[in-house]
Amino acid sequence: MNKDMRMMREINIQAIAFYEAAVKLGDHAAFAFRDLNRSKKNSHRSQMTGLENIAESTFKVADILDYIKKQIARFDYWRKGYPRNADPNEGFGEALKKYLENDMKEKCDTICRRLEIKDSTDDDKYKRQQVYLQLIRQFIRQMVVEYEYRISKEENGNGTNTGASA
Amino acid sequence: MAMALTPAQVRKLNVLSDTVLYPDAVGLINKLVLEEEADPLPSTQIVGLLSISWANTYGEFYKFVVHQRDRDWSAAKSDIKKFYTDLERYLTALVRRVRGEFQLIPQGLDVKSTRQMTDDIMALLVQDLVQHLAAENNRLAVEVSRRRKNYARR
Numbered sequence: 001m002n003k004d005m006r007m008m009r010e011i012n013i014q015a016i017a018f019y020e021a022a023v024k025l026g027d028h029a030a031f032a033f034r035d036l037n038r039s040k041k042n043s044h045r046s047q048m049t050g051l052e053n054i055a056e057s058t059f060k061v062a063d064i065l066d067y068i069k070k071q072i073a074r075f076d077y078w079r080k081g082y083p084r085n086a087d088p089n090e091g092f093g094e095a096l097k098k099y100l101e102n103d104m105k106e107k108c109d110t111i112c113r114r115l116e117i118k119d120s121t122d123d124d125k126y127k128r129q130q131v132y133l134q135l136i137r138q139f140i141r142q143m144v145v146e147y148e149y150r151i152s153k154e155e156n157g158n159g160t161n162t163g164a165s166a
Numbered sequence: 167m168a169m170a171l172t173p174a175q176v177r178k179l180n181v182l183s184d185t186v187l188y189p190d191a192v193g194l195i196n197k198l199v200l201e202e203e204a205d206p207l208p209s210t211q212i213v214g215l216l217s218i219s220w221a222n223t224y225g226e227f228y229k230f231v232v233h234q235r236d237r238d239w240s241a242a243k244s245d246i247k248k249f250y251t252d253l254e255r256y257l258t259a260l261v262r263r264v265r266g267e268f269q270l271i272p273q274g275l276d277v278k279s280t281r282q283m284t285d286d287i288m289a290l291l292v293q294d295l296v297q298h299l300a301a302e303n304n305r306l307a308v309e310v311s312r313r314r315k316n317y318a319r320r
Contacts, residue, residue, distance in 0.1 A: 059180045062188035062294070066301035073304035122174075125181045132184075 003115070007131060010111040015138045018107065022139050024085075025096055026146025032080035032092040033147075034154065047071070047078075048144045055140045061100075061132050064140075068097045096143075100136055108132040169283050171290075175270060179287070182268060183294040191298030194252055199306045204245035206307035211246060212300045219296040224288035228257060253299075260295075261288060 001009070033047055054067045071078045072093035079091035090098075108131050112118075117127045171179075198204040207215075211234075218230050235250035261284065264270050270287050271280055 060183050060294075062184045062298060065188070066297055069301035069305040073301075073308050079308070122178055122181070125185060126177055129181050129184055 006115060007111070007127075007134075010114055011131065011134050011138060014107045014111065014135060015142070018103070018135075018139055019142060021099060021103065022142035023146045025092070025099065026143045027150055028082040028085065028092045028095060029143065029147045030150035030154070031082050032077050034151070036077060047075075048147055052140060052144055055137050059133075061129065061136060064136060065097060065100065068093050068100075072097070100139070104135050104139065105132070108135055111135075169279070169286055171286070175287070178268070178270060179290055179294075182291070183298075187291060187295045188298050190256065191295055192302050194256060195299060195302040195306060198245070198249055198252065199303075199310065202248070204248055206303050206310055207246065207249055209304075211249075212303060215296050216300055219293050222289075224285045224292060227289070227292050228254075231257065257288075257292070260291065264288060264291070 029048065036047070050071075051064075051067065055064050058064060068078075072091065078093035081087075081089045081091060082095075085095070108128065111131050112128055115127075115131075117131070118124045119128065195206075199206050218227050222230075231250055231254050235247060235254050237247070239247045264284055264287055265280075271283050275283065
């Protein structure tokens with residue numbers, strides 16, 4: 001297997017591992033943005049579309065993190081907590097930022113260790129960045145899918161995400 | 167006139183934005199706001215910095231920073247001076263790193279070309295740096311405002 005295929009394989013393995021976290025954050029987003037849905041039809045979609053677009057198009061992880069921070073600063077719904085979380089007061093944006101900066105960074109380090117990508121040469125540093133970016137893109141895709149699923153369930157009257165524990 | 171950067175240099179700048187500029191920008195703002203309990207920068211300063219980082223050369227950006235540092239700020243705005251003092255120090259060190267540690271300037275260029283390339287690279291780095299500073303500052307500004315409101319309610 002060539003190196004690129006090995007990298008994609010490792011990323012897909014991690015994607016299975018972080019699926020639960022992506023679902024949790026997708027549910028948090030749906031809870032945080034649901035009031036938007038009622039007042040401005042489809043405006044909630046632009047929140048996730050913006051995040052997806054930046055994740056898919058940027059060459060830098062920092063651009064994604066800066067976007068999240070900007071949204072936290074601008075919109076109170078990005079700061080909305082989720083009763084199901086261990087810390088129910090932690091806003092959606094902060095939870096997402098924390099996950100990408102900490103947990104996702106660890107997964108990136110794990111993959112780089114397995115692929116023997118060190119941190120000394122320019123080439124190594126670039127490969128690390130690509131691994132990190134690909135992981136974040138996968139995560140955001142999964143999170144947005146869960147978010148859309150949750151929102152559509154509510155719109156179709158098939159369940160309300162009150163945030164109460166199951 | 168700006169010198170063209172090679173794909174390898176552009177790639178390196180993108181990596182530096184993630185691995186150096188972003189953590190340094192977060193560190194700079196966190197040190198001021200969280201450790202030294204300074205006020206976050208007001209939005210007028212952030213807008214000004216963003217605008218100058220995109221529209222001007224590095225030399226002009228640096229002059230702006232020095233000018234802001236040296237202004238006679240009132241006591242109520244002394245935190246702004248603190249920020250620009252730290253920023254100027256950081257920029258001066260960054261120029262040295264561009265020429266040394268980061269190995270962004272090819273060997274064998276004449277003095278004029280080296281200076282021009284350093285300025286062009288610094289202009290690009292500063293755009294990213296200011297973006298990171300603005301994002302962290304604005305995030306913390308909301309947090310600080312929330313804490314103050316909660317404190318006032320007690």
